[in-house]
Amino acid sequence: MPVVSGAATPWHLSWRANGDSFDVALAVNRVLAAGGRAWRSRAASNELDAGDYLIELTAPQRAAITVLGLKAAPWEVSLPAEAQALNAAAPLLFAGTASRFPYYAYYALCLLRLGVAYTPCDGAALSTGALDDANLLILPGGFSTWGIDNAESVQGADARVRDFLAHGGAAIGSCGGAFYLSMGRPGWTGTAQAKPLYTHEYLQSGVGVVTLEMRAGPLALGCPPTMEVPYYHGPIYDLLGPGIDVAATFRELTLPGRLAIDNPLDRDKFRRDMAGKPAILLATGNRGRAVLFSPHPEMGDLIRKYMALDGYVRHYLPIRGIGTMRDTLRHYRICDSPSFRLVQNAIDELMTMMATKAAASPSASALASARGDGADSDIIGLCRRQLDALPQFGAGDEGDLLRDVAARVGARIDPIGMRAASAMTHVGELTALHVLWNHLAATMEEHFDTVSGRTPAQQLMELELSIALVECWTRVAELDLVLAGNA
Secondary structure, rough: OOOOOOOOOEEEEEEEHHHHOOOHHHHHHHHHHOOOOOEEEOOOOOOOOOOOEEEOOHHHHHHHHHHHOOEEEEOOOOOOOOOEOOOOEEEEEEOHHHOOOOOOHHHHHHHHOOOOOOEEEOOOHHHOOOHHHHHHHEEEEOHHHHHHHHHHOOOOHHHHHHHHHHHOOEEEEOHHHHHHHHOOOOOOOOOOOOOOOOOOOHHHHHHEEEEEEOOOOOOHHOOOOEEEEEOOOEEEEEEOOOEEEEEEEEEEEEEEOOOOOOOEEOOOHHHHHHOOOEEEEEEOOOOOEEEEEOOOOOHHHHHHHHHHHHHHHHHHHHHHHHHHHHHHHHHOOHHOOOOOOHHHHHHHHHOOOOOOOOOOOOOOOOOOHOOOOOOOOOOOHHHHHHHHHOOOOOHHHHHHHHHHHHHHHHHHHHHHHHHHHHHHHHHOOOOOHHHHHHHHHHHHHHHHHHHHOHHHHHHHHHHHHHHHHHHHHHHHHHHHHHHHHHH
16 A cells, blocks of 8 residues: 555545445555544544544545545544544465464454455464554454464464553454453463353353343444344353453344354253343553453354354245245345444544554564465455355255345356456555455365365355455455546
């Protein structure tokens, strides 16, 4: 990204005026990455909704976000007291053997849609200085539950993470990442002084879509009072120590799930162990600052859609018919999942809580560990290969519905492939986006070469995940090129 040049003036970028589109976050995060300035309104006023942005834009930047279809209004008075300055996020995304594709890829999709260009890293990179140029560590689901040193067969990663958090760094963890940021097992950071009900034997909860009840605070800005979020055996907290704010609690079990892990969460267990218990924690103290998501906001409508396909749709197909079920599946918003707002709010809050500093470029060691082999990898070819490998769906309404889903998903490959190819011709070899592209390709290829025994719903989900990753990567690349004056 180029450094901002020319006179910049403040503009009001409203979520509501832009239909709550995540292009709002995309624009703010890419301008921040370019060295620009932005503020988030922590509270509502006559002019601003809570969560709205004020952003300084040069004339070319203003033209660039107009290309996205965004509406911005000039801000001609002083900054309001409720506006908090944002720092640009410079995140590492843990994507090692303990968080392989697709575990880390749900966060990759969410971050790219929000316009946050992360650097992927593994345990070895964490143990050798990858955190030196980061201000945020993102820990997806996976097996960091066991500690990164143990899970990745390295030495020093856990100590480096603890030191990073103790000296101004911040973290976001979902599920296994939230376990890692808790207390109660060797290797964990203890950032949140709370021990989950189930630690080592975490599978005793289950899988499903859960409804969260949001509490007033920075992580709820712009969110409805309740939100549906996928859940996979995340930590269940009861007693909490000091320095912890509860941002949301578990309210209802919306839908038991079997996708990828056949361990549906049942309603009795939910009522006994989870209802009313903390689901999202904001921890601050001398062990660092972190947001802990027990569920998976980064999985969003993608996982919700395929959980529904694997259960809800099959149940109601003979009751309501293929037309209604087709519409149900067609209207999930994979790249605009409502729960992505929780991740954006978490990033914003953590970035307003830290000392102001410019985001650094990823270290050479971090980039080296993240790169895939060879030149530009062919993710579009991998997507076509996945499409061709789909099973022959059976006869009847359920088979017809699966074929319809596959056709709709597959039809997106060629259009986005052309756009991605065009963007790739302008992306320099050492840019962060180039690294992300090759890392995604390398980990996707490894996964699809070794995985077996997936259900049709899981195969379709991973195909749509792959295509959505290309769509969101391309949208970031296209905006960066416009901001740089190359498109």
